[in-house]
Amino acid sequence: MKLQHLFLAWSITVIWGFNFVAAKTALDHFPPFEMLLLRFILLTAILFPFLRVPRDKLRPVLAVGFMIGVLHFSLNFSGLGMSGDVSSAAIATQLFIPMGTILAIIFLGERIGMWRAGAIAIAFSGTVVLAFDPVVIDHLDALLVVVISAVPMGIATIMLRRLTGVGPLQIQAWTGVVGIPSYLVLTVLFESGQVEALRTAPLAPLAGIVYAVLAASLIGHGGLYFLLQRYPVSWVNPLFLLAPIFAVLFGVTVYGDRPTMQIFVGGFMTIAGVAVIAIRSARKGAPIAEKVAP
Numbered sequence: 371m372k373l374q375h376l377f378l379a380w381s382i383t384v385i386w387g388f389n390f391v392a393a394k395t396a397l398d399h400f401p402p403f404e405m406l407l408l409r410f411i412l413l414t415a416i417l418f419p420f421l422r423v424p425r426d427k428l429r430p431v432l433a434v435g436f437m438i439g440v441l442h443f444s445l446n447f448s449g450l451g452m453s454g455d456v457s458s459a460a461i462a463t464q465l466f467i468p469m470g471t472i473l474a475i476i477f478l479g480e481r482i483g484m485w486r487a488g489a490i491a492i493a494f495s496g497t498v499v500l501a502f503d504p505v506v507i508d509h510l511d512a513l514l515v516v517v518i519s520a521v522p523m524g525i526a527t528i529m530l531r532r533l534t535g536v537g538p539l540q541i542q543a544w545t546g547v548v549g550i551p552s553y554l555v556l557t558v559l560f561e562s563g564q565v566e567a568l569r570t571a572p573l574a575p576l577a578g579i580v581y582a583v584l585a586a587s588l589i590g591h592g593g594l595y596f597l598l599q600r601y602p603v604s605w606v607n608p609l610f611l612l613a614p615i616f617a618v619l620f621g622v623t624v625y626g627d628r629p630t631m632q633i634f635v636g637g638f639m640t641i642a643g644v645a646v647i648a649i650r651s652a653r654k655g656a657p658i659a660e661k662v663a664p
């Protein structure tokens with residue numbers, strides 16, 4: 371890999387790592403559904419020119435948008451908003467890769483060997499270790515919600531395997547189209563004080579939303595697909611598995627997280643398991659999930 375492309379990959383990893391802190395900052399002020407509504411309004415406005423897909427691809431694109439933009443994001447961001455730290459949520463989010471592998475076994479008949487089976491067990495065992503962290507214990511429901519959010523993301527990865535001929539910006543644009551009415555209904559039904567939250571919002575939460583759209587989504591995914599067009603998946607995707615490591619670092623230095631031994635051990639187990647699954651899947655020729663920034 372060329373040095374400038376390696377630098378691009380590392381830059382994206384840092385961007386995605388910091389996005390957990392940016393999102394948590396926004397969620398500390400905005401209710402999660404309102405925050406996601408604002409994010410998708412901005413994202414769709416920017417990507418409006420990409421709201422074109424072949425007619426026979428529209429239904430699967432909308433289905434993927436619903437799985438990722440509504441089911442996955444609503445659960446993931448709700449869990450992040452409920453959590454007492456950034457680190458545990460960032461690590462648990464990576465479970466969408468082993469979850470996608472499990473669902474592929476069930477629904478696609480995919481076969482896995484001893485390496486990937488063991489890696490799946492290690493990844494989920496790492497999350498169990500995370501649960502014994504004192505901060506996580508006090509917010510165990512948050513960790514559970516983040517883990518559950520891996521299910522719709524895993525389903526979406528299977529759907530994405532069959533979706534060809536549609537660009538990443540098109541998928542993101544249509545995800546916004548699906549997300550806007552969904553989160554409008556959700557925030558009206560289940561949240562309160564939205565107007566006051568928007569009226570009194572300081573710069574940091576608003577900047578967190580803008581960062582998620584411009585940096586994590588547009589630059590992050592744009593750079594990801596630029597690299598995937600030039601290098602094998604087995605080279606590219608493992609580079610981005612360091613995103614939760616940067617999330618932990620930013621959580622400590624910016625958000626004030628104090629990771630314990632449980633976070634370090636559980637995080638290592640989870641990320642190591644995910645890394646083995648990603649690398650072995652790529653070598654076996656089984657498509658693995660692309661990284662979807664939170």
